[in-house]
Amino acid sequence: MKVIAGILFAVFLLGVVTPTEAAPMEVEAMLILASNEPAPLDRRLERVDYLLRPVLRFETYRLLAQSSVILPDGASATVALEDGHVLYLQRGKKNRVEVTWQRGDTRLLSTGVGLERNKPTILGGVPQGEGRLIVTLMIK
Amino acid sequence: MNNPASEPSNKNEGPSPEVVAELVARARQSDEDAFGELVKLFHGRVYGVIYRMVSDVEDARELEQQTWVKAWQRLDSYKGDAQFFTWLYRIAVNSVLDHGRRSARRKEVSLDEEPDREPRPAVEWQRPDDGRPDRGLERQEVQEAFERALDQLSPEHRTALILREVEGMSYREIGQVMKCRAGTVMSRIFYARRLVQEQMKGMR
Amino acid sequence: MKLEKQLEQLSRKRDGELRPHEAELGQGAEHAAELAEAERAWTEVGELLRNQAIPVPPAEVVWNNVRRELRQISGRRPERKVSVFDWNWGWLAASAIVLILLGFVGVRLMLPTTADAAIPRVEWVEAELPGSSAMVYEDEASGAVVIWLMTPEEGTVGEAGI
Numbered sequence: 012m013k014v015i016a017g018i019l020f021a022v023f024l025l026g027v028v029t030p031t032e033a034a035p036m037e038v039e040a041m042l043i044l045a046s047n048e049p050a051p052l053d054r055r056l057e058r059v060d061y062l063l064r065p066v067l068r069f070e071t072y073r074l075l076a077q078s079s080v081i082l083p084d085g086a087s088a089t090v091a092l093e094d095g096h097v098l099y100l101q102r103g104k105k106n107r108v109e110v111t112w113q114r115g116d117t118r119l120l121s122t123g124v125g126l127e128r129n130k131p132t133i134l135g136g137v138p139q140g141e142g143r144l145i146v147t148l149m150i151k
Numbered sequence: 152m153n154n155p156a157s158e159p160s161n162k163n164e165g166p167s168p169e170v171v172a173e174l175v176a177r178a179r180q181s182d183e184d185a186f187g188e189l190v191k192l193f194h195g196r197v198y199g200v201i202y203r204m205v206s207d208v209e210d211a212r213e214l215e216q217q218t219w220v221k222a223w224q225r226l227d228s229y230k231g232d233a234q235f236f237t238w239l240y241r242i243a244v245n246s247v248l249d250h251g252r253r254s255a256r257r258k259e260v261s262l263d264e265e266p267d268r269e270p271r272p273a274v275e276w277q278r279p280d281d282g283r284p285d286r287g288l289e290r291q292e293v294q295e296a297f298e299r300a301l302d303q304l305s306p307e308h309r310t311a312l313i314l315r316e317v318e319g320m321s322y323r324e325i326g327q328v329m330k331c332r333a334g335t336v337m338s339r340i341f342y343a344r345r346l347v348q349e350q351m352k353g354m355r
Numbered sequence: 356m357k358l359e360k361q362l363e364q365l366s367r368k369r370d371g372e373l374r375p376h377e378a379e380l381g382q383g384a385e386h387a388a389e390l391a392e393a394e395r396a397w398t399e400v401g402e403l404l405r406n407q408a409i410p411v412p413p414a415e416v417v418w419n420n421v422r423r424e425l426r427q428i429s430g431r432r433p434e435r436k437v438s439v440f441d442w443n444w445g446w447l448a449a450s451a452i453v454l455i456l457l458g459f460v461g462v463r464l465m466l467p468t469t470a471d472a473a474i475p476r477v478e479w480v481e482a483e484l485p486g487s488s489a490m491v492y493e494d495e496a497s498g499a500v501v502i503w504l505m506t507p508e509e510g511t512v513g514e515a516g517i
Contacts (some may be wrong), residue, residue, distance in 0.1 A: 021377065026359070027431045048359075048364075049358055049359050060303070061303060061305060062497050063499075064308075064342075064497055066492070066497065066499050066501055067493045068499070070342070070345075070359070090389065091475075095396055097457070107478070114514055117483075117484070118483035118484075119483055119484050119504065120481070120482060120483060120484070120489065120502065120504055121477045121481040121483060122477060122478075122479065122480045122481070122489075122502050123477070123478035123502065124358070124476060124477050124478065125476045125477075125481075126478070127498065129498065130497070130498030130500070131497075131498060131499045131500075132498065132499070132500045132502070133307070133501045133502070134504075135501065135502070135503055136487075136489075136503040136504030136505060136506070137484070137504055137506075141200060162427050183422065183425070187418045187422065190414065190417060190418045190421055191414040191415075191418060192413045193409055194411075194417050194418075195414070198409070198411050198412070198417070199409050199411065201419065203404065203407060203409070204410075208410060211418075212412060215417065216417070216420055216421055216424065219417075219421040220421060220424050220425060220428070223421075223425055224428075232412065287395075293403070294403065297400070297403045311402075312494055313403070313404060316400070316401040316404045316405065317404055317405055321371070322370065322372050323371070333372075337363075337366070337367060337370075338367060338506075341362070341363050341366040341367075344366055344393075344396075344397045344400060345362070346392075347396075347400050348393060348396040348397065348400065351396065351399075351400075
């Protein structure tokens with residue numbers, strides 16, 4: 012009898028832990044110009060500089076624009092950045108997001124990516140002058 | 152090769168290679184006393200490197216102990232092709248980098264928050280301050296700015312800079328310790344210098 | 356020569372890693388002021404590092420702690436062998452059931468659903484700039500994901516360490 016009660020309790024527990032709907036997440040986007048041209052360090056990038064340098068070997072990073080958006084489950088949003096750069100975000104299941112990066116009417120890059128806290132997603136490589144443009148996406 | 156503009160202080164200090172080789176040979180025969188001699192000979196340098204990398208007394212002590220225990224356990228793998236301290240530093244540096252990675256995983260560092268500004272152990276300025284309190288204060292500020300600048304470096308950049316500036320190791324030796332190419336070492340040291348220089352601008 | 360290149364050479368010169376023919380190139384530098392400033396600043400960086408007061412614990416203390424740990428490691432006795440006839444089969448069966456149930460709940464709590472687990476961090480990428488292609492790189496140490504656009508005129512992005 013006790014065994015049956017135990018099994019029933021365990022089944023109850025399994026029911027309780029079923030995942031619920033994902034909470035809204037705030038996504039922060041930064042448009043950064045990376046180059047090897049000498050320039051003073053951009054102190055506004057202190058929080059991401061350390062994360063960018065191990066994976067991208069540019070010498071300098073300069074923040075061009077920064078914006079945040081709150082994305083509820085299944086919602087979409089537009090993030091307008093500097094110089095006609097726009098990000099279209101469409102949130103899928105959990106933290107998965109479809110991103111389209113455009114400059115004016117020109118589509119540059121699209122991707123479907125899972126965003127993770129403390130792990131930046133870096134889109135980059137778009138040439139600009141002597142450097143490359145980078146967009147970082149992070150959950151706030 | 153040109154002569155370095157400023158030679159780090161610890162280069163070429165320490166016991167002779169013959170003494171070290173003999174102690175290592177004895178330690179490999181499970182001679183604890185010989186290993187104890189090695190610990191005593193290299194403890195200061197090993198601890199110094201670890202402390203500079205982690206800036207925390209407790210972590211440094213724990214990591215140094217780990218380094219020596221691992222060294223004892225792996226003595227058979229020391230082939231004598233590199234200097235003993237290079238081999239030892241490799242163990243120490245890897246222990247610190249692994250520790251950093253584990254800590255980074257454990258610690259929920261929010262990217263939205265200000266960088267860690269936990270108080271660090273007091274670091275004394277060792278030069279005389281000419282009896283002028285204002286100068287002492289100024290130096291304290293420089294030292295603090297320097298510590299903050301070091302914090303901005305990745306562990307790999309910081310390690311390369313420490314091994315070069317404090318231990319006077321060549322790029323090749325640092326590459327052996329950090330398991331990377333000499334070119335990578337060069338690039339890391341150069342960047343570390345520039346970043347620290349940039350971060351300390353205005354302190355003059 | 357570009358300032359950046361001269362600074363890089365200066366850094367190697369300080370470290371005694373400059374080749375003789377390169378030493379010639381550095382003569383008569385056109386960015387003398389910047390180089391002098393870098394020289395001064397880097398010298399200071401070295402001095403600050405070397406002059407850090409380090410509270411070094413006594414070597415004897417360190418060695419005693421190390422020796423104690425080495426003895427603990429080597430002194431660990433093998434666990435007592437237990438005969439299967441000594442086992443309490445009732446308790447064993449009960450423990451096994453509890454562990455299986457706990458494990459099941461734990462797995463359910465901690466792991467993503469099977470659908471999520473199968474999905475890589477980057478599901479798909481389209482490089483939409485004409486003639487370009489994309490490269491995906493995940494940095495294990497930082498957990499950063501890099502989606503890099505490579506454009507035809509410049510080939511691969513040499514500056515990126517990916």
